[in-house]
Amino acid sequence: MSATLEDEALEFVRDLIRIDSVNTGIAATIGDGETRAARYVQQRLAEAGIDAELVEPRPGRASLVARLRGSDPDAGALLVHAHLDVVPVEEKDWTHPPFGAEIHDGYLYGRGAVDMKDYAGIVLAVARHFVREGIVPRRDLVFAFLADEESGGVWGAGWLVENRPDLFAGVTEALSEVGGFSVPLTGRDGDDRRAYLVATSEKGVAWSTLTARGHAAHGSRPTDDNAVVRLASAVARVGAHRFPVVRTPALQRFLDLFGAARGLEFSDASLDDDLASLGFVSSLIGATTRNTATPTVLSGGEKTNIIPAEAFARLDIRILPGQDDELRAELHRLAGDDVTVREGRWWSATEAPLDTPLVDVLQRAITAEDADGVVVPYLLPASTDNKHFARLGIAGYGFVPLRVPHDFDVFAQFHAADERVPVDALLFGARVTAQILREA
Missing domain, CATH: 3.40.630.10 (Zn peptidases)
Known part of the structure; x- marks a missing residue:
């Protein structure tokens, strides 16, 4: 070269x-x-x-x-x-x-x-x-x-x-x-083998707004119709919720290859502990196991002595392939009947085939420079x-x-x-x- x-x-x-x-x-x-x-x-x-x-x-x-x-x-x-x-x-x-x-x-x-x-x-x-x-x-x-x-x-x-x-x-x-960078394939001392991650899928990204409405009032006269309290309850429910694990093809292929290399099962019962044993790789892969909806912005009244008529929260949403409808339905359930959910930008996840001639080319190119390197598919938690x-x-x-x-x-x-x-x-x-x- x-x-x-x-x-x-x-x-x-x-x-x-x-x-x-x-x-x-x-x-x-x-x-x-x-x-x-x-x-x-x-x-x-x-x-x-x-x-x-x-x-x-x-x-x-x-x-x-x-x-x-x-x-x-x-x-x-x-x-x-x-x-x-x-x-x-x-x-x-x-x-x-x-x-x-x-x-x-x-x-x-x-x-x-x-x-x-x-x-x-x-x-x-x-x-x-x-x-x-x-x-x-x-x-x-x-x-x-x-x-x-x-x-x-x-x-x-x-x-x-x-x-x-x-x-x-x-x-x-x-x-x-985002991929191609190497991570340790095994955790054994002296084992220099690397995995080179290839992102075959990407989570979708969406923004939504929660809106709670009530009646404006003086702060000295609390009401049962407080938009801030109503919104806070909905935000707390969304923030505390853990969506179920979805074993997408890319995630399962990653778990199969790393499980074989490290002697891990990645069963439903051991998934979190097994992922944690991967070191810094765990935070990357852990974010790919579930849909997420993260409250990031809160907005309500402007004066301390006024109960506002409306309060808003913005959500950053990351969607697994094929999970758009399920995630929408769960968000509406978590928000409750008295808080509206309005969608902003919504880009669905991407998903490319795992086994293609192109992936084989990636492996051959890695092997030419790192004889023990293994190309491993994964799902990118970003977009x-x-x-x-x-x-x-x-x-x-x-x-x-x-x-x-x-x-x-x-x-x-x-x-x-x-x-x-x-x-x-x-x-x-x-x-x-x-x-x-x-x-x-």
Whole structure:
């Protein structure tokens, strides 16, 4: 593998981190960082002779799409996408500049180091590597560098799917975040085997509002019709509720493979304890076992001496595949007859096949760099731009290959202060990604 591929991957990741493309979710406070990042990628692609279309539905909110032709015109195209926006930072919480892309003790620090300018830089380097070395992939590769993922993808992937589906003509599968990073496969001392998680499913994400109504009154005259009390009771019921475990195909495959490696049963009775024994992996997988509805915002009166006529609570909802109707019904039951439930955004879960030639390609690419590595499907408890591309019938997979130390929790880096990634993991990712995209 050419050293230039690895050198360029690291260079591009660092350059992209240095472009402040923070997405606050508030239009008035979002600058032109996404467009500057997209133009940077466009320029690097143009240097290699790769044409790319820049689409900017709003000033500063640009995405970029390019296509490399493959050798098999009958094979469905593969979409490879990365978002160029990042979440805000609190600089006082960082020990290194969040947009400095500095390297310390073998780690690259910066906002976007794993979420997800690492993959954007790697994919950009691979595209240039293919052209430079005359490598023709088996299938068409559609590269998409996207805006607005951190606020739901409305002005990025969502807008493109609705307004420019032609850019994704012939695409049948997609690769993107969140997966590919290594976790310890076993808990035995001296056993160096790693599992590389591939997200074959993603929880859906929805927002709902609970509203309680009563009669406004003076605070000195308590009533039985207090909207705040009524809402508080409903919020307490929702917050305390544990939805039942649902063994989705992705969850069951993860449990089967880790159970065999660790000698665990993952029975209904032992599930929580067995998951806890996985260390930091437990919080990631534990969040995939159930639907969740989390109260996040409360709003009622404005003056202490006035009982308000209305009170509101907002819920962050994460939905397992096929569970939309069951979750809706349970929320209404928990809210009660005197509290209304109003749906806001609602994106259903995505679910891609577990056993496909693409997953086999992922395994072969990992094996080439880590002979004992095992690709393990799992269900991502969060949501990515794959939810938008699913509307075009595209099966999405999360796989950004990173071989990291056993005690390094990649998922914990997402949206965290001092976000960082091992430099050697980035170079590993460039090599593995190049093989995946060549053979897929």
